[in-house]
Amino acid sequence: MKSQKSDKVHSILSSAEDILGGSIVKPIFYNFKGNSIRFDMTGNSNSNQERFNSCIERSRTIFNSVFKKTNRLTVFLEFFSQEQYKDFHESPMAFENLQLFINGNVHESIKNCKVNEQVLFDEDSEEINGYFYQYLYEIEAKYEFLQPMFQSVAGNEIQMSELPPLLFYLLDLENKVLFHLYDDRGLDIMCVSSGSLRSLFEEFENWILSYDFNEIKQSIFKDNR
Numbered sequence: 001m002k003s004q005k006s007d008k009v010h011s012i013l014s015s016a017e018d019i020l021g022g023s024i025v026k027p028i029f030y031n032f033k034g035n036s037i038r039f040d041m042t043g044n045s046n047s048n049q050e051r052f053n054s055c056i057e058r059s060r061t062i063f064n065s066v067f068k069k070t071n072r073l074t075v076f077l078e079f080f081s082q083e084q085y086k087d088f089h090e091s092p093m094a095f096e097n098l099q100l101f102i103n104g105n106v107h108e109s110i111k112n113c114k115v116n117e118q119v120l121f122d123e124d125s126e127e128i129n130g131y132f133y134q135y136l137y138e139i140e141a142k143y144e145f146l147q148p149m150f151q152s153v154a155g156n157e158i159q160m161s162e163l164p165p166l167l168f169y170l171l172d173l174e175n176k177v178l179f180h181l182y183d184d185r186g187l188d189i190m191c192v193s194s195g196s197l198r199s200l201f202e203e204f205e206n207w208i209l210s211y212d213f214n215e216i217k218q219s220i221f222k223d224n225r
Contacts, residue, residue, distance in 0.1 A: 012136055020171070020190065021176075024076060026167070028169075028178060028188035028190055032178070037208060038186055038188050038209045039186060039187040040209045040210070041181070042185055052158060055154040059187055060143055060147075060150065063146075063179065065203060066172075067170075069175075071141060073139055073146075074136065075169075076170075081164075116133065117133055148163060151163055153165075156183065157183050160184075175193070177189070198221065201217070201220050
């Protein structure tokens with residue numbers, strides 16, 4: 001599938017990646033090894049409803065802990081659409097479906113939002129298959145402003161959400177933290193500060209993915225960076 005894209009987000013995103021020291025692309029845990037933790041969002045859940053509820057509860061709890069002293073977050077959001085949106089207000093990521101911007105954040109976020117549109121073409125017919133959108137904006141660091149995005153990611157693969165599927169990253173550039181809920185199974189957190197990473201490990205040790213637990217522990221506590 002070929003594509004044609006603009007570059008409105010690239011320069012800002014590149015600056016953010018310079019600050020964080022790596023590429024903002026999944027999997028965050030493997031791209032920032034030694035400075036990241038991977039959390040298990042489902043635990044011992046059995047049904048899809050239990051998986052969804054566990055993911056929402058754990059991701060919200062970790063979000064509130066990680067960003068408890070953060071005032072503003074940079075949101076990097078991506079989604080695919082078969083329709084083209086001439087204006088940001090028409091996007092399903094704006095008001096009607098996700099209501100990402102509420103209360104006092106509406107006008108400020110839209111005014112400062114940067115948008116990339118990537119046109120996707122069929123390799124054989126060269127007809128347009130759809131459109132890939134990237135949004136980059138700042139918002140107050142409150143979970144309630146971001147909750148629909150969490151619900152979309154947590155429920156997409158297990159069909160527990162009617163919200164449009166999307167991919168999002170939360171960046172605290174001042175404290176050099178990157179937060180990525182990649183699906184109902186897991187959450188990756190990257191912190192440049194080893195002290196913050198250790199505190200996070202100790203607070204949520206029981207939620208760390210068992211498969212990577214020993215590697216994560218060794219990398220976090222290997223020295224006194």
